[in-house]
Amino acid sequence: MNDALARLPKMDRVLDAPALAGVPWRRDIVRRVAESMLGALRVALREGKATEAIDAETLAARVAATLETWSTPHPTRVINATGVLLHTNLGRAPWSQAAIDAAAAAAGACDLEVELDSGVRGSRFAWMRPLLSAVIGAEDVHVVNNNAAALLIACTVLGAPGGVVLSHGQMVEIGDGFRVATMAAAGGCRIVGVGSTNRTHLADYEAALDPARGAPASAILWVHLSNFEQHGYVAEVELSALAALARARGVPLIADVGSGSLGGNLPGREPTVAAYLEAGADVVLASGDKLLGGPQAGLVAGGTAWVDRIRKHPMARALRPDKTTLAALHATALAHAAIDTTGGVPALPLHRMVAATMDELRTRARALAARLQLGDDAVVEVDATIGGGSLPGDRLASVAVRLPGRASALARRLRLGTPAVVGRIEDDAVLVDLRTVAPAQDDELAAAVLAAGRGT
Ligand SMILES: *Cc1c(COP(=O)(O)O)cnc(C)c1O
Secondary structure (H helix, E strand, O other), X not given: XXXXXXXXXXXXXXXXXXXXOOOOOOHHHHHHHHHHHHHHHHHHHHOOOOOOOOOHHHHHHHHHHHHHHHHOOOOOOEEEOOOEEEOHHHOOOOOOHHHHHHHHHHHOOOOOOEOOOOOOEOXXXXXXXXXXXXXXXXXXXXXXXXXXXXXXXXXXXXXXXXXXXXXXXXXXXXXXXXXXXXXXXXXXXXXXXXXXXXXXXXXXXXXXXXXXXXXXXXXXXXXXXXXXXXOOOOEOOOHXXXXXXXXXXXXXXEEEEEOOEOOOOOOOOOOEHHHHHHOOOOEEEEEOOOOOOOOOOEEEEEOHHHHHHHHHOHXXXXXXOOHHHHHHHHHHHHHHHOHXXXXXXXXXXXXXXXXXXXXXXXXXXXXXXXXXXXXXXXXXXXXXXXXXXXXXXXXXXXXXXXXXXXXXXXXXXXXXXXXXXXXXXXXXXXXXXXXXXXXXXXXXXXXXXXXXXXXX
């Protein structure tokens, strides 16, 4: 019915085309890509969405281009000039050089589960447990893949058999459609929602835990609001009041705090993991790559009796982190442990970025503006944020360079450069915020912006 369909090239001719001659890909993969392109074109021709056939050489060139895209390393490095320190889409906390070196050293054969002293089999966690516990200020700690995994295992293990009580006001959706209550329930844990969106009272929790009920809940789950705030006619029960109730009923209080600050030079409004434990949480769950400033990991910190039950559950095996994560986490913990000798600022990129003074940022921004042949009026004071679901609404004063040019087109050229630069668009201009750029990246940033500017 459409002779373009009949003119589509034979597969052998595509595969023999010069464009695909030397490509370093298995032939079945090359064929699969070509077949899927031909298939899509066939459908488009049938549906009248395309009218022209394609010749073998053009199709082969497209296949080669697709394979070339696939070969590009991913995820790869970008310069985060967004002003959002913990940008989930940009990989959250940047690792320290010590963490990178430690992970690289562990990447080959390593002493993950052997004690070199005695030669006997060891545990991948045992050696780090006392160190991490001391740094966090907890009796015990267990490490899993991420905070979502910590939530899953803590609720599955400690919430059995009656489920966890959770205020409707804390049923947070974090990013990408993930909801805390759904993750907590994913291992079969019952979620006993209490209260209302804006107001939950102690009596609501008491009722859910009442032994006179048919099936009282087995734990209390308290969730950090992370990325939003409630104002107006609102009421939540203090963590310490929940702790007293949990103790009276003999059930654990699980606090999912998300960001997991260990203190140091971070804004004091976000309590530390230790502060949540002191306030009475039995188990605190936190991410490794938010305010901790390390690799993606989930910390389960708290009393040994509770943490041990989690550690010994079969699910712990499915959620355990790999050797490179543990190595990077170890290096990150050491940086927190050493802050008395590093001026109160952990030797971690995140904490150094928070510590940068406005004067330092201004000096760097002026130098960048000068290299871009922009005047000092391109240097603007802006607000950066910590991000990563920590300290919602908190602003960190910062300094940016405002780039001239059509914002969306320039932003795209910056993203497609090497290295990619991700800025933010404000008032129809691209801003590169220096708060989230390591000073060692300033030269590269200037070169990348100059290169993107030449594309105009
Ligand atoms: C970020 C966050 C999570 C998820 O943490 P991941 O480490 O990304 O899995 C869970 N709960 C809260 C409250 C959070 O802020």
